[in-house]
Amino acid sequence: MTSSASPARAPAPAGFKPPRTTLHTTRVLPGFKSSLSLTITYLSLIVLIPLAALVARPWEHGLQGFLFVLTDPRVIASLKLTFGVAAAAAVLNLFVGLIIAWVLTRYTFPGRRLLDALVDLPFALPTAVAGIALCTLYAPNGWIGALFAPLGVKIAYTPLGIFVALVFVGLPFVVRSVQPVLAEFDAEVEEAAQTLGASPLQTAFRVIFPALGPALLSGFSLALARAVGEYGSVIFIAGNMPYVSEITPLLIVIKLQEFDYAGAASVALIMLGLSFAVLILLNAVQLWLSRRGAR
Secondary structure, three states: OOOOOOOOOOOOOOOOOOOOOOOOOOOOOOOHHHHHHHHHHHHHHHHHHHHHHHHHHHHHHHHHHHHHHHOOHHHHHHHHHHHHHHHHHHHHHHHHHHHHHHHHHHOOOOOHHHHHHHHOHHHHOOHHHHHHHHHHHHOOOOOOHHHHHHHOOOOOOOHHHHHHHHHHHHHHHHHHHHHHHHHHOOHHHHHHHHHOOOOHHHHHHHHHHHHHHHHHHHHHHHHHHHHHHOOHHHHHHHOOOOOOOOOHHHHHHHHHHOOOHHHHHHHHHHHHHHHHHHHHHHHHHHHHHHHHHHO
């Protein structure tokens, strides 16, 4: 009678390694080397080379010419106005955008889809059209400006008008950054915190805001970056008075129209350096919030 058991295998010799099996995986994108080469080439053509040209252009008049532009009171006044009003508008959009995203995510009411679509209107609206519309509304004889004129409050053609324009163009960035995170946030976590005796403020600051922190900071960064570089919607409502309501992008355009290319590049380089420093700081804070939330 023959046994059906398979014969015992001899032990493998020392140092023997089984052959590696190759797994044939299909990739939608090309391999690492091709993707990296394409990434570096694209970034070099679109970002690095233009920035290198910008960095090289201001030194046509030497260091003295660059320092002259850097210490120009008109340039300093425009930088203070641009970054100060942009930061104030981004802070307001941070709070208002959170409230709007909360309402659109947590409540169901008639017209919610229409309101959700209207949030994206500043994205689709050309900046010049937005500037004309805002100027028409907030001018002293406009629908909204006429209400404030008797109180002695002038909105259009002042820094307050710049603030209104920057709030308008920056709001969607905060809403669209926070809304997906709120949609994925489980409401049962809030109910569990309240069941354990947490007050509404404790639930907000210890449960909700830590989860929303990176998204809020991301929306704030995008709104701030858009506000700093905004031009089309601002020049119509700003008044463009030197030392009062003149933004830095407009000052760059003025220098280009005067064929002062080195001066325009110097102002742009200063603006680039300040923007880069602010974005590095915000990215560091966002990384810290992400690591803290992961614990």
